[in-house]
Amino acid sequence: MTRYVMVADLNRCVGCQTCTAACKHANATTPGVQWRRVLDIESGEYPDVRRTFVPVGCMHCSEPPCMEVCPSTATRQRDDGLVTIDYDLCIGCGYCMVACPYQARFKVTSIGKAYKNGHMSHEQSREHRERLNVAQKCTFCIDRIDAGLAAGLTPGEDVDATPACVNSCIADALTFGDIEDSDSHVSQLLREQRSFRMHEELGTEPGFYYLWEGAS
Amino acid sequence: MIAPSLQKYWDGRAAGNFVFGGAGSGLIISTAIATPFNTASMSAALLIGACLIALGLLLVWFEIGRPLRFINVLRNPYTSWMSREAWTAIVLLPLTLAAFALPTRGLVIPAAFVALLFLYCQARILRASAGVPTWRQRGTMALIVTTGLTEGAGLYLLLYATGLIDVLSLPIPLLITAVLFIGGRYATWRSWLHELQGNAPTESLSVMRTFAKQFIVVGHLLPIVLIVVAWLIPAISDIVLAVSGVLVLLSGWTFKTRLILSASHIQGFAIEHTPARGGGRSGPGVKPGWS
Known part of the structure; x- marks a missing residue:
């Protein structure tokens, strides 16, 4: 069996949001939608204060509450653990969004644009109308994984079979x-x-682990 | 946003489904309870109950992103309580309309059982919403069910008092049932509120604590007193029961609206440990908005 997971080393993350940008580039998500984002958490009281950067997104849970509640069976789970959404089945009821404890799901009602005066050419060429009015979320770059596997590559080791944020x-x-x-x-x-x-x-x-104490 | 913030995924249309669906199914159940004593009276109440449920479902239809695919809601009765609610409605609405057209106990009683199932499905929809702490509590199920039952009893009292139900005499068993439902709602409310302590974001708790006093006084104490007054002084029972019914109904609707729209802060983010970062030491976890 295969179970794909992601590991984020909190000791290493510097909060640069490059993964966020890479995800937007790879998946052409509309403005306001971030399948991968990095939280900036400040904690403690002066002088003992801390700042922690925490990458979040769909956790591709083994027991996904979003899948259990989905009335249309649009949300499913593959044998390798990836939780998927069939945009053609989803009715956009939002039930999965209130069921997800990780705020990983989004629903947009119009094709967004970065600037007021019309869509830019790259926005037009990569608009995803199938994602309008339905739930959407991080896929762990499922298309890259599948294409990589088909080419005999190993996800997580070979760049072409690995999620864009990780790369x-x-x-x-x-x-x-x-x-x-x-x-x-x-x-x-x-x-x-x-x-x-x-x-x-x-x-x-x-399916998302956080390392917090460094190598022993 | 790291701390729990209000959910914006479901708005007033979704709340409307719980408001009208609960009252409608509760009314069908109350009608069945009153039926042995007033067999000729059930028609109007059944029709109103069915219409309320249909109105709630219509509001949901307006809420979903892809309304033309609404039929897909039926695809997952295996695990989804929303699917189960839809399937139950498919049985409930024709059955209730049949009972309206042919008012016999043989149809009203089954309709009441299906209405109870519908109400239970609504309660489980909220319970399964793992991302909203106030909804996912175990006590939410009993609270939503007792709220629906109480609203139905209140609505029945209102219909009776305003003459919309053709009843020869005041159904005392229904009054007793109404008092029991109100008492049940109070008990489940207290239990649920207790369960929320430490298990919900502080903002949600604050909303519900602020609401608690008026909910208990206006939605429970006052209606029970009015029902007792109506029983003791039949001459003024109509107006008193009408007021009692309105209070019970509106308090339930207000509670559900607050639960869906105002006390529905999402889980938020948390980490069990802050990292060591370089040569430093790891620190305690962080869970903003929970204490």
Whole structure:
């Protein structure tokens, strides 16, 4: 079995948002929609204050509440753990959006544009009308994974089979791979370092791990 | 936004489904309870109940992004309570209309059971919304069900008092049932509010705490007192029951509207540990908006 997960090393992330930009470039999401984003969390009280950058997005949960509630079966889960949306089935009821504890889903009602005076040429050439009025979210760059696998590549190791956000990370904070493969980079990281998953108490079994203490 | 913020995915149209669907199904159930005592009286109430449910579903239809695909809502009765609600409505509406056309207990009683199922589906829709802490509590189910039942009883009292239901005498068992429903709503409300402590964002808690006093006094104490007065002084029972019914109904609707629109802060983000970062040490976790 294969189970693709992502690992974010909080010690390394510098909050540059390059992954956010890479995701927008790769997936042509409309303005206001960020499938991958990085939170900037300030905590503590002076003088003991901290600033933490936390990449978030769809966690591709093993027990996705969005899939359970979806009335149209538009949201599904593949055998490799990726949670998908069939834009042609989705009715845009928003139930998955209130069911997701990670604010990972978006619904837009019009093709957005970056500037007031009309769409730019690249916006026109890559507009996704199928995403209008339905739920949308991070796919873990599923098209890159599938194309890469078809070409005999290994997601997480070969750039052409790896999500754009991971490829773009300047600090090597994001890692992608198969957690069921004990030799994969993600398995190695999770074996050697301490990690947590967000909102684990909700039982969603998210496929997104955060490293927080550095290598032991 | 890192701390929990109000959900903007469902607006007043979605709230309308819970408001009208709850009252409509509750009214059908109250009608069935009153039926053994007033068999000729059920028609108008059943029609109104069915119309309210249909109105709620129509509002949802206006809310969905792709209304022409609405039929897809039926595709997942295996796990989705929204699908189950839709399937239940498909059975409930014709059954209720049949009971309206042929008012017999043989149709009203099954319609009431399906209405109860519809109400339960609505409660489970909220319970399954894992992203909104105030909705996903275990107690939400009982609270939504008792709220719907109470609204239905209140609406029945209002219809009776205003003469829209042709009833020969005041159905005392229904009054007792109404008091029990109101008491049940109060009990489930208290239990739910208690369950929210520490399990919901502070903003949501604040909204519900602010609402609590008026909800208890206007929605529970006052209606029960008025029902007792109506029972003791039959001469003024019509007006008193009408006021009681309105209070019960509107308090329930206000509660649900607040629950869907004002006390519906989403989970927000949290981390269990802050990172070590270079030569530093890791620190405690962060969960903004929860304490």
